[in-house]
Amino acid sequence: MTTASAPVPVAVLVAGAGTNLQALLDAFGGSTLARIVRVVSSRDGAGALERARRAGVPTVVLRNPDDADELVRALGDARLAVLAGYLKRVPPAAVARFRWRLINIHPALLPDFGGRGMYGRRVHEAVLSSRARVSGATVHYVDEEFDRGPIIAQWPVPVQAGDTPESLAERVLEAEHRLLPLVVQELARRGVPQEPVKVSVQQTDFDGSTERRKEDA
Ligand code: GRF
Numbered sequence: 001m002t003t004a005s006a007p008v009p010v011a012v013l014v015a016g017a018g019t020n021l022q023a024l025l026d027a028f029g030g031s032t033l034a035r036i037v038r039v040v041s042s043r044d045g046a047g048a049l050e051r052a053r054r055a056g057v058p059t060v061v062l063r064n065p066d067d068a069d070e071l072v073r074a075l076g077d078a079r080l081a082v083l084a085g086y087l088k089r090v091p092p093a094a095v096a097r098f099r100w101r102l103i104n105i106h107p108a109l110l111p112d113f114g115g116r117g118m119y120g121r122r123v124h125e126a127v128l129s130s131r132a133r134v135s136g137a138t139v140h141y142v143d144e145e146f147d148r149g150p151i152i153a154q155w156p157v158p159v160q161a162g163d164t165p166e167s168l169a170e171r172v173l174e175a176e177h178r179l180l181p182l183v184v185q186e187l188a189r190r191g192v193p194q195e196p197v198k199v200s201v202q203q204t205d206f207d208g209s210t211e212r213r214k215e216d217a
Pocket residue numbers: 015016017018019020021048084085086105106107120173176
């Protein structure tokens with residue numbers, strides 16, 4: 001006999017517009033697998049906070065993002081914590097507490113184009129000036145170094161002739177909105193494994209995630 005288990009409680013850490021948070025809220029609104037239970041921001045006034053409030057999800061604004069105890073308290077009973085546009089370094093004690101339960105989305109194909117200071121427009125500028133033909137989105141575990149933890153899943157986004165940092169950013173962001181919910185869904189389905197795993201994302205899952213979101217719109 002199998003018993004239905006409760007959805008995995010997920011916290012999302014933010015600091016920006018929160019479009020990835022929105023993708024998660026849309027994907028897990030009525031899900032039995034995972035539920036967004038709180039949104040933690042390093043910055044008051046982040047657009048993401050408004051999205052959380054609209055969805056009825058409790059929010060916390062950190063007083064001091066370097067304070068591991070405050071951060072761990074803010075994450076509460078979350079089994080999985082997702083950095084989605086969170087730019088602060090997670091203090092090592094909080095990383096240790098959430099080992100293999102703390103993930104980040106990055107707008108390029110790590111290990112390239114990551115590290116301290118590589119966020120937002122700078123990432124896409126670096127990709128374009130390197131003449132790379134493919135960029136993409138990466139979901140990886142957070143460890144003590146910026147953008148260095150084991151990679152869970154990636155999705156490629158070809159660079160197009162005439163791309164600007166903005167046009168590339170837009171297509172990568174679309175990929176992020178599909179990839180992140182798929183990874184969270186798969187980790188939740190596996191009960192948030194206590195060791196690093198890889199998630200292989202198929203084109204059909206990737207395309208299907210958009211179709212599902214269009215149907216919901
Ligand atoms: C995304 O590009 C994400 O990869 C990066 O920060 C951006 C956040 O955008 N870490 P949003 O706040 O989710 O709209």
